[in-house]
Amino acid sequence: MLNNDQQDRLLLALFATAEAMGQQLTQGAALLMVDDLRDYDEPVLTAALRNCRMEGGRLTVSAILKHAQAADGRPGKDEAWGIAMAAFDERETVVLTDEIRAAMTAASAIFEARDKVGARMAFMSAYERLVTLARGEAKAVNWSVSLGQDPQGRAVAIETAVHLKLMPPERAALYLEDMAIAPTAITQDGLAIAGLLSGDVRPASPGISHKLEAVRAEIKKGKAAAEKARRKKAQADRVDTYLRKRKLRAALAELKSERGAA
Structure with a gap:
């Protein structure tokens, strides 16, 4: 929640x-708008106002929230369904949001009955409501x-x-530690994969080594793109x-003028 100084800056x-x-x-x-928006972080609101200026139209709480909420990192419903589809496979390790997990519960019985269309509809309805x-x-x-x-998939x-x-x-x-991924618990390839997190380069079999090099190249490329975006x-x-x-x-000058006239 915004503190008093941040609310004053938002008002201006x-x-x-x-x-x-x-x-x-x-x-x-303006004071009502501040009250409606004060639960969001200041950088998120600053970016949302910038997007409103670039988009044009009327400045409303709804317009600001549209941009503020889009920046919260939650995937769209189609992407969320794709993640849920992978998570329904018990062999796969999947990283998912609380809303995806809860929506999967609503759709699991239909999915198990092999009605993927019905499961997708149930999932998306629940997911949009939860989001x-x-x-x-x-x-x-x-x-x-x-x-x-x-x-290894984990x-x-x-x-x-x-x-x-x-x-x-x-x-x-912490997840890796909880899964007991240690030198005595995993294969050489598993250690090489886990080493991507810590930067500890480990040897791997030829097949895995080729894939790891591709991942490292992608990470390097992503870092370069992120740095370019940061500078921009x-x-x-x-x-x-x-x-x-x-x-x-x-x-401020206009506000003081209004107060003086009142």
């Missing part, structure tokens, strides 16, 4: 954004591991989750900060 940002979009907000309306509820309560997304029967799934930034390396390491965002943020400060000064 709302006035400035509205002005940038050719719209005027009354003080009462709407979670977003309405401003709950952060929570990813967890559903362990499958294949021990390590690969967890490593992939770290690579996709669904799970921090520290939490992944930092540049955009500097420009946005400059423009926002200029608009905030104008909004």
Whole structure:
């Protein structure tokens, strides 16, 4: 939840954004909007307001929430169903959200009856309802591991989750530790896969070694792309900060004028 200083900054940002979009907000309306939005983190709201300015239209709580909620990391319903399909296979280790796990419960009986179309409909209905509820309560997304029967598949799934930034390396390491993935518990290939998390390069069989090199190359490529995106965002943020400060000064002057007239 935003503290008092952050709420004050949000109030000014709302006035400035509205002005940038050719719209005027009354003080009462802006205060109500702050009250509706204060459960979200400041960086999320800053990005949401920027997206509203770029998108155009009218500045409303609904428009801001659309962008704020889209940034919470929850997959869309089709992607969520794909994850659920993999999780229904008991051999597979899958990383999934709380909402996917709960929606799977609603659809499991239909899926077991081999009605995939009905299971998909039941899953998506439950998933959309659960996501709407979670977003309405401003709950952060929570990813967890559903362990499958294949021990090596577990390590690969967890490593992939770290690579996709669904799970921090520290939490992944705890999962690996809980699964007793240690030198005495896994094969040479398993150690090589687990080494992707820690950076500890281990030898692997020719078939696995080729795949690991491909994963390492993809991770390196992803890091380079992330760094490029970070630099681009930092540049955009500097420009946005400059423009926002200029608009905030104008909004403050207008607010003081309204108060003086009242």
